[in-house]
Amino acid sequence: MRVRPIGLRARVSAAFALGALILSACVSLVSYESTRNTLFAERERAAVRATYYDAAVVGAGLTGAEPNILELLRALDTGSDRYVLLHLDGQWHSRSADSAADIAVPQGLQEMTASGEAGAQRIHRDGRPALIVGIPLVGSAVFYEIFSLAELQRTLQTLALVLTAVAIMVAAAGAAVGWYVTRHALHPLTAVTEAARGIAGGDLTTRLDPDAEPDLASLSAAFNDMADQLSRRLERDRRFAADVSHELRSPLQTLEAAASVLHKRRDTLDERSASAITLVTAEISRFQALVNDLLELARSDRPAHREQVDVIELAKRVCRSRDLPADLVEVAPGVPRMWWVDRRRVEQALGNLIDNANRYGGGPTVVRVGAGFLEVDDEGPGVAEKDRVTIFDRFVRGPAANFRGAGDGTGLGLAIVAGHAAAHGGGASVSERPGGGARFRFTLPGFETT
16 A cells, blocks of 8 residues: 655654754753752752751760660651661660661661761662661761652652653644744745646636745746746647638538538449448548537637526427437426526537437436536446546547547547536536446536626
């Protein structure tokens, strides 16, 4: 399966978003680490000061005779986030009975304080972060104080969430900026796209303004030059086809008159000569139809001459002219009778669709008049999906696109239909009819405009 490539605007927006995300992530990471180190350093300084103060109080109490160590420790104002320990004469003392008091103090810190040096270390106590500070006292006594860092950790988690949210918002803002920038940066290309679409739709007067975007002046000039050359070439082709077709009409009329005389007297000729006269007459008629269709195609790029037309009556008249019942016309509910269209073009387009159904589709089953469109259904073999565009090209006959063999059609009927639809700003299409066959549609935008 072919993966659809990502558009330029999406790529630029993604690049802006990625750049903003990387920049904001770096700034957030630096800010987080700086704030974290500052908060921890401040917390450690405060913990050391508090521990020295409490150690001085405990050390002074130990100098008396038979000191009450439990009362001495309970007299300290430590709050609920601090835990004190005293190591004296090989025994651990705390405010409460704690058989695992010695486990709370890392072995390395015990060895440091035993050598007479004060120290501090970050630990985890009961699954929560904490800071323990040890201060040697008189003799072999060592005072330890454990400070909970849970509140500081929550503060840092909140800070991390805030910085993450800021990074995401900055990335989203970067994507929005990228989308906005590319929207304005690609606006000239949008104008080129619209101009190209206009030319493809048949408006050969579409041009770009070279002064609208100085940076794309050369592109605008090249586009306008291409459009001028295309317009001139199409005009030459149209004139050539019109001139050739016009010049052929006079000798064809002469040939047709002569062949008609011979055809009336074919009963006096031998069988071989009569067959030849019949064949020549048929080919001259086909040639005459081809010339008429070429002339019609040469005039198809002219603007439509719109007028008020009773399209329902027009459709019935076209059916009667081809020996089809008028009740073959089916009108959708709510469709107005009077349309603002080119009578001659609509009549010829509808006639060509009916002729196509007679010639290749086993005859029309319904001629439908809908809101802004005409449809002709047939009961033929239908049109393969891959051929539903090329069937409106010139010299394509019957239900099989690209067939150019013999036949009584000119191969220009559906091309004329497409040309008349384009003159109205619409189009011609074919789809599968429910139940089998083909459904040809001729759309007429602006049919209610007055």
